[in-house]
Amino acid sequence: QVQFVESGGGLVQPGGSLRLSCAASSSMFSISAMGWYRQAPGKQRELVAFITSGSSTDYADSVKGRFTISRDNAKNTAYLQMNSLKPEDTAVYYCYADRGRGIARAWGQGTQVTVSS
Numbered sequence: 713q714v715q716f717v718e719s720g721g722g723l724v725q726p727g728g729s730l731r732l733s734c735a736a737s738s739s740m741f742s743i744s745a746m747g748w749y750r751q752a753p754g755k756q757r758e759l760v761a762f763i764t765s766g767s768s769t770d771y772a773d774s775v776k777g778r779f780t781i782s783r784d785n786a787k788n789t790a791y792l793q794m795n796s797l798k799p800e801d802t803a804v805y806y807c808y809a810d811r812g813r814g815i816a817r818a819w820g821q822g823t824q825v826t827v828s829s
Contacts, residue, residue: 714818721823734807741811750803
């Protein structure tokens with residue numbers, strides 16, 4: 713079982729910035745990779761960014777150069793710094809945590825990000 717505490721979503725104007733945070737606590741297994749997916753209305757959920765326990769990262773092409781994912785391993789907390797936000801970044805952002813092979817991915821409840829003037 714993984715408990716999540718997510719924060720940082722909200723409404724921002726185009727060109728603005730937001731920072732999402734996701735704190736995960738696992739009662740049985742160590743957390744390995746963490747990241748975010750997002751889902752806009754009427755669209756499929758898509759991977760935004762992830763970071764491994766060794767701090768390797770990857771990003772969706774649509775956010776490269778604008779978003780930065782980081783992590784505090786001691787706190788099992790991941791951060792997503794989102795800069796130069798665009799209206800097409802509007803979506804519910806879901807944090808996730810992996811705990812190794814064969815263990816189901818755990819999902820946070822999601823946080824709304826709205827980019828609008």
